[in-house]
Amino acid sequence: MKNQRSGLVYSAPITLWLTLLFVAPTLIVIVYSFLKKGIYGGVEWIFSVDGYNFFSSSYFLKVVWNTVEISVIATVITVLIAIPTALYIATSKYKNFLLFLIIVPFWTNFLIRIYSWIALLGNNGLLNNLLMKLGLEPHQFIYNKFAVILVSVYAYLPYAILPLYSAIEKFDFAIIDAARDLGASKMKAYTKTFLPNIKPGVVTATLFTFIPALGSYAIPKLVGGNDSQMLGNIIARELTITRNWPKAAAISTILTIITVIFIVVLSKYDKDHKGGKV
């Protein structure tokens, strides 16, 4: 008979820590979103829904649209690249080595990876220099939607490849041969047997790309332009510059709710289709 009291002792530090430093702040944010903005920043303890008034702002709605658009496009591109890449690695003799090759760039500092694209895409960057050398006109590759999407794909690709690799590795490729044996064409065999069976991997890859993309801050800040500011940038601006805390809290709360809804929906989908846990 285990001493169940030990369960309490072992779980106490983590429960306390996460409650104080994760749950409590989240709750405070929700509370703040319903308070009135203080005159010099901060909040006044008066109930108000002013924080949620951003729906009237067309600029805000534009940014929401940008955020969703960029996140969706980046996720789709990322997953579409990740599937064949993971497939190749999983079916190769050198899978461990190839996996290692894919992961190594991932280990370099996040900001450095963003910066490297500035060096490439920038107005005085390598690409433009090359174009000018070839006698062509320089092009605006950076500080726009294109750059944000490109760099996002670059940043999140490993997050998509890993779970897909994991799912594909478990796939028994003999099923495809069986399908072909029974008369399916190569294309049909892949779409009808392979794709459905790696769905959990696809779901995870989508989750780990889309959610971080929604909350992007550094990428749009460093390589984005006026047409590609995202929710994260607005939150930061309201918090630090405009000092409209209730508004920042409100946007943050909305973002949290959207994320939670997505997770719940995706994990329910996963459960229904595979009968297992995410």
Place this chain on the structure above:
Amino acid sequence: MNKKKFSLNIFILTLIFLYLPLVVLIVQSFNSGMGVAWDGFSLKWYDELFNHSARLWQSFRYSILIALTSAIISTAIGTLGAISLQWYSFKHKKYLQVISYLPLVLPDIIMGVSLLILFTSIKFKLGLMTIFLAHTTFNIPFVLFIVLSRLYDFDYSIVEAAYDLGATEKQALTKVILPNLMPGIISGLLMSITLSLDDFVITFFVAGPGSSTLPLHIYSMIKFGVSPIINALSVILIAGTIALAMSTKKIQKYMVN
């Protein structure tokens, strides 16, 4: 084998995509000129980096300090938490499972914002301590899941054997459970150090004036365009990361034997 060739091509393109920017950085770090145009081979940016960047090295030291301390604390807390989830029942178990899963899926910015609001609302001064608290907080769930996945395959009968032979709970923990959990604990520790060293967004929100970590410093360098040193720094970091990765692989191989 159309499919095979197609995925091979995609793979090669992906590799090029992933490595190209890094190669550019490495090459540019040896470029004597300030711009992109090649002006001759030079090590002067490395010299600048190592000899004239005191503030940068200060922020690097802070990064290391915070990475090590937050990794140790979060590994200890996370490991005990994983053990409690795997082998014990207690009233708040479901609650703990939810709150340890959520931080992994919520975007960083939400955690950064909420911690900033927390600290300022209780008038806790922003500085190294707040960065440490923030880093430990986001590290704990990672450690938890790494150790938990090790516990799934853990042969519990050796723990029962320990009790059977007279061990108290504490003795079973220190003499049997932890020694056999070591690989998972080390993985958690390394993951925490990595995440902490790399973090930007959360640190950005909870750092105070004068408390800068390396990523924050890099960010301000990028914003203010002090470019060529960044190239040299990038190369050093890339090389260092690879060296670290290789050596941990060697250490793990050694430990298994």
Place this chain on the structure above:
Amino acid sequence: MKQGNIKINSISKSFDGVEVLKNISFEIKDGEFFSILGGSGCGKTTLLRMIAGFIEADGGAIYLGKDDITCLSPDKRDVNTIFQTYALFPHLTIYENIAFPLRLKKLNNIEIDREVKKYLEMVKLSEHANKYSSQLSGGQKQRVAIARALINKPKVLLLDEPLSALDAKLRQHMLIELDNIHEEVGITFVFVTHDQQEALSVSDRIAVMKDGEVLQIGTPSEIYESPANAYVANFIGETNFIEGKVVDIEGKFGYLESSNYGRIKFELDKEVVVGNFVKLTIRPEKVKISKSKPRYLDDNDNILNGKIEEMIYSGFQSKFFVTVGNNVGDKLFSAFKQHVDFFEEDAESIHWKDEVYVIWDSADSFLLEVM
């Protein structure tokens, strides 16, 4: 010293609404080699783990000697367990595995060394002291587990199907070793198994369990010769059943009329009256078959005519399945014949479809049930 006796008092346990142990009571004597035998799901492992302290009873009590240990945690019971997968500590050498209980008690190194070496010697693993469990064979691992459990000098040793992970030859060997160790150490052994051969060969007494109940407790020969019911009779070894209505009683014997075998004489192991329906069991090795009519028969022998329906050769013996009588339905009657018979005067070879006499002494049958 009556310290190593175990009293199980009205123990019951349910898991998820399913009754796994149904009000079990019995006693294990100090120093016995006691086996708990049963098929999977009968509750034997649950009972063992309850004695060890890993499962809490819903009701009832367990006594070790005079002490009520029902609520004690495993580390406080003077009982040690050999786990089915041995549960050796992978991060410690064999030496340290065996030393583990003593290190917990904080004995000094010299004492520990002396004791560990003694037990290493006892299980014949002295040269392997510095190896790790992954480097040992199954049999060696078990010996380490035994040494580790015994070094504590517990009053009782619990063995949870310790031989199931070994191959057949090794199992025999280890069983004999366990028996020897039991002789040497002298403490109570409680041995859980599903293999009736194992239980029969080494136990002082056996408890047969089914569906959470103890069907019978007795010595191996009691259980084999006088099974309590048809389940026990069939579970232990192989047997034949004969049912019929009692038509006559003559002193210590009775006669029954069986639809398949006709009039059968049997010994009255229990009280019956004419008109009872009874069930007999006869072990196959007590049933003799012969092509020529045996010369030395008496009143007490039952003799039937039959035809060999099936023969199974197993090296040292053969099993004969014989259809008897009017062959109403497929009633087969199995009998063993030792090949040693071939050296007798009237040794003969028996073939399929041969007509044979089937004979047994009515004292050799056992009256199972009066229905």
